[in-house]
Amino acid sequence: MxxxxxxxxxxxxxxxxxxxxxxxxxxxxxxxxxxxxxxxxxxxxxxxxxxxxxxxxxxxxxxxxxxxxxxxxxxxxxxxxxxxxxxxxxxxxxxxxxxxxxxxxxxxxxxxxxxxxxxxxxxxxxxxxxxxxxxxxxxxxxxxxxxxxxxxxxxxxxxxxxxxxxxxxxxxxxxxxxxxxxxxLSVPPSVTAYTGMDAFFHATEAYLATCNQPSSDLLAQQAIHLISTFLPQCVHDGSNPETRTMLAWASTAAGICESLSSCISHHSLEHALSAFYPDIPHGAGLVMLSEAYFSHLARFVPERMTHLGYFMGVDVDSLPEERQPEAFVHALAKLKADCGLAELKMSDFGVKRSDLPALARNARESMGGLFHVTPVELDEAAVLDIFEKAYR
Amino acid sequence: MxxxxxxxxxxxxxxxxxxxxxxxxxxxxxxxxxxxxxxxxxxxxxxxxxxxxxxxxxxxxxxxxxxxxxxxxxxxxxxxxxxxxxxxxxxxxxxxxxxxxxxxxxxxxxxxxxxxxxxxxxxxxxxxxxxxxxxxxxxxxxxxxxxxxxxxxxxxxxxxxxxxxxxxxxxxxxxxxxxxxxxxLSVPPSVTAYTGMDAFFHATEAYLATCNQPSSDLLAQQAIHLISTFLPQCVHDGSNPETRTMLAWASTAAGICESLSSCISHHSLEHALSAFYPDIPHGAGLVMLSEAYFSHLARFVPERMTHLGYFMGVDVDSLPEERQPEAFVHALAKLKADCGLAELKMSDFGVKRSDLPALARNARESMGGLFHVTPVELDEAAVLDIFEKAYR
Known part of the structure; x- marks a missing residue:
């Protein structure tokens, strides 16, 4: 319905x-x-x-x-x-x-x-x-x-x-x-990469949120496709008005998705991280959490996770069915690498492994609302598990 | 740009x-x-x-x-x-x-x-x-x-x-x-067909209008696909809440297209028709004009006309390239037939062939604005030609 x-x-x-x-x-x-x-x-x-x-x-x-x-x-x-x-x-x-x-x-x-x-x-x-x-x-x-x-x-x-x-x-x-x-045009490469990945996750999460709707699905699909294509180009050469225009529209489209659908708890986890460590750029925080977070989701929402792989241009059909939901996570890892973000580490920002339980608690307490629209139940233990898998 | x-x-x-x-x-x-x-x-x-x-x-x-x-x-x-x-x-x-x-x-x-x-x-x-x-x-x-x-x-x-x-x-x-x-659920078949075709043309025209934008393109594509699929079903059995829901969303999505993009002069021609003959339902007027109107456009905007064929589910790639822009017009004729509208005739509503020059003039005078966003120049002679080709 x-x-x-x-x-x-x-x-x-x-x-x-x-x-x-x-x-x-x-x-x-x-x-x-x-x-x-x-x-x-x-x-x-x-x-x-x-x-x-x-x-x-x-x-x-x-x-x-x-x-x-x-x-x-x-x-x-x-x-x-x-x-x-x-x-x-x-x-x-x-x-x-x-x-x-x-x-x-x-x-x-x-x-x-x-x-x-x-x-x-x-x-x-x-x-x-x-x-x-x-x-x-x-x-x-x-x-x-x-x-x-x-x-x-x-x-x-x-x-x-x-x-x-x-x-x-x-x-x-x-x-x-x-x-x-x-x-x-003059945004430096690292800021282009961080902010572009933030937009990417707005679209991704809006597509996975249980409150998705047809218009947010359409805009999310387009934003994910455009960011996958143009973000690496803008990171490597920020001076091209045409690629910047594509990225600007993708980001605004992902913003509309935030109005029509919602972020999910991936953003709650990041808010905990940058509340404790304000020097972590929001986009960097999301990137560091993302593979662990979306790998966890792939098992529980295989259909929409598989769609995300298609939106990124992966040849999903060539994969065995059980591996299709994770195609997105691999494409995400490649996008990160193409944007020069593969080496981001929490420890480089001063995050200690011993902080992780407090971060997991904070994520659920400060931004608990987003857990209600996340398509899988994530209790504090599950959140901690994601933090631990993401920690380097 | x-x-x-x-x-x-x-x-x-x-x-x-x-x-x-x-x-x-x-x-x-x-x-x-x-x-x-x-x-x-x-x-x-x-x-x-x-x-x-x-x-x-x-x-x-x-x-x-x-x-x-x-x-x-x-x-x-x-x-x-x-x-x-x-x-x-x-x-x-x-x-x-x-x-x-x-x-x-x-x-x-x-x-x-x-x-x-x-x-x-x-x-x-x-x-x-x-x-x-x-x-x-x-x-x-x-x-x-x-x-x-x-x-x-x-x-x-x-x-x-x-x-x-x-x-x-x-x-x-x-x-x-x-x-x-x-x-x-209780809308009678003929009204379902007329109003559904009105929505269909809102989406079609918004996609062709020179003021189209990414969001109207996405919504138009979805509306055209949904109406092509579900309108014949709703005409033949209006009591199914699920198909009515798909059609309701398609119609509203096409309405959003009217806010973000615009109708084109197809609507100007119809307004002339039903201003002269108020008994013609708006959707019926559009249907009677549509094949002549869009056949004319197919020559001038082949790319977007070809897309419209894809949106309707036509296997466009199997056609020789020069026939691809017209695939939409053939699919439209089939959709009309599937909705029981193939036999609509202007003469059955009392329209006389001798009225056509006055209708062509009225279309440009009353709703001239829509000609400015139509992707091809249509002077009064061209409009009259479309009216004459559409007349039966």
Missing amino acids: MHFNFHMPTRLIFGQGTLRRLAGEPLPGTRALVVVSAGGSMKKLGYLEQVRSLLAQNGCESEVYDRIQPNPVKEHVMEGAALARSARCDFIVGLGGGSSIDSAKSIALMAANPGDYWDYMGGTGGGKTPPEPALPVIAIPTTAGTGTEADPWTVITNTATREKIGWGNDSTFPRFSIIDPMLM | MHFNFHMPTRLIFGQGTLRRLAGEPLPGTRALVVVSAGGSMKKLGYLEQVRSLLAQNGCESEVYDRIQPNPVKEHVMEGAALARSARCDFIVGLGGGSSIDSAKSIALMAANPGDYWDYMGGTGGGKTPPEPALPVIAIPTTAGTGTEADPWTVITNTATREKIGWGNDSTFPRFSIIDPMLM
Whole structure:
């Protein structure tokens, strides 16, 4: 029986050179807070000034909040929200990678709501429903990976409690997103690889999630095919607008999958990892866990796992039937290698084997919801087993 | 170069038995106008009472406007809007086929705006921009065809000027739509066939339109495949919930295609036909024009026309290359026959050969916009030629 909700209200403006559309699109106000990372790339590349100038052409003043770090934290959400209030901003622009856009969403929420951000989170948070919708958000991604431009989700870390938790509601769907692949040409190879693999897993997991629906299946299939084809090319030569465009669409399509279907517990495991070790890029964490995780699933959901092999272009039919569900895992290993990610090791990021039981517990406690849409029951022992198999 | 806008903000609630969700979804007000056709089927089948009772459970009073006819007219839009105003309705519910839901959208527009509906239309209309958004609309389709539950479009006829014109803006996307295939089990065979073929052409045309995009291509492909497979089954036995569900999704998917891509001039030709002859069901008009229209296109857009053959399951590769683009037209003829539509003739609906020049002129004047996204130039002589080839 086919039952689903389809909802993705964000207007996506996609294509090379579309950034300039920011000067003409109707804006949700006349004062914006532009949120960028602390790294400084948005300034160095001139994108921040370009965005502020386009907003100004559109009759909109802007302030800047530029302290966001990779694996963004609650303190910066609260600080950015205080700035948005004091500067009387009508809306928030997230410019950059997933950290900046997710922070923009969370800042938009806290600029309009009382209390602390964690009052509204799960895990050890208060779990309260925010009384007010978030301020409107505009997303301008400069990496192809997060998909946050096409979903309501924002992932913020509470360093004090070691929790990295995803959250969203209808008000945190961006009002519109501009996906201009020309902004992605200068992304360095390692970031291209990490973010591209994040998008790859969004699509993969949305296809496996029990809440999949026809539209997410179609988009996931296309995203997996495009990323398998174009990610290695973009890692090795990031300057080609055409391959960057394919990757940008794949990433946004995988983001739509996040709105229509869901991630599964692979993401819960990674959130535990990067909550404990904030220096692990999200995509790297997923990559390090992935072979152990999907090998485990292959036994339990053979049909959809076999499809994933087809989507990656594997000649699945030439394999004996019992080996078909694992074809995807082998193709994944090859994709990782082609993207220069074969040698990633948890131990290189300082993860100790003795941490693994705590990580397994955290994965289920902080992001337990995703286990409910995972197509196989995974108790704490099974999660620990995956962590141990993935550990190197 | 890939450039597109993706925007379909309607929340779609899809699945057998989902009508009951109307009792729990947040509603955009406490007084609704429910718009149904004059035919009486919504009353006979008990759907009107069910909808009013579910609204009442949700704290919402309702009025009913029940004068809508197939190929709905401007007079009923104005009458319904006057009722919505006098009853102080907050929102409009369209229950039934495309006529009722389109009328609900147009009534919602005129309940919130001054003047005459035609002030806002193209063709001989005033072409004005409505100063106010339409009242919120909820769509509950009981046929699988129109797709209006997933797009902003409404098609209304001005009988005085013999114009049948499509219109829509962001405010006429339904707030939410409930697509419950169980409401479609009692649709009679001929209506199943006509509406199903309408959906089929939405998908076909969205795939051929120059404004196609990756998501509309994917959904069009799936809709064409599903309709080719399940429409004949539903025409011959409408009582199977599973095949009705497949057809309902195909029709809604084709509606999403109307939001992301567009119909092409095939629809302009049909609008001329049913503006002159309001007794021609829209789907029947499309069917009668289709072979002549798509045969003409096959010469000019061979690649995408060939794809359409694949989507219908034709063994295209076994054909010589020069015949591949026309494979779709032959498969279409077979689909029509399988649905009992092979014998449809314009002359049986009273169309005279001498009307054809006026129809060709009307097609370009009333719905000229769709010619701009048609992948081949079609001047008035070419349109007349298609009408003449289609005439029997």
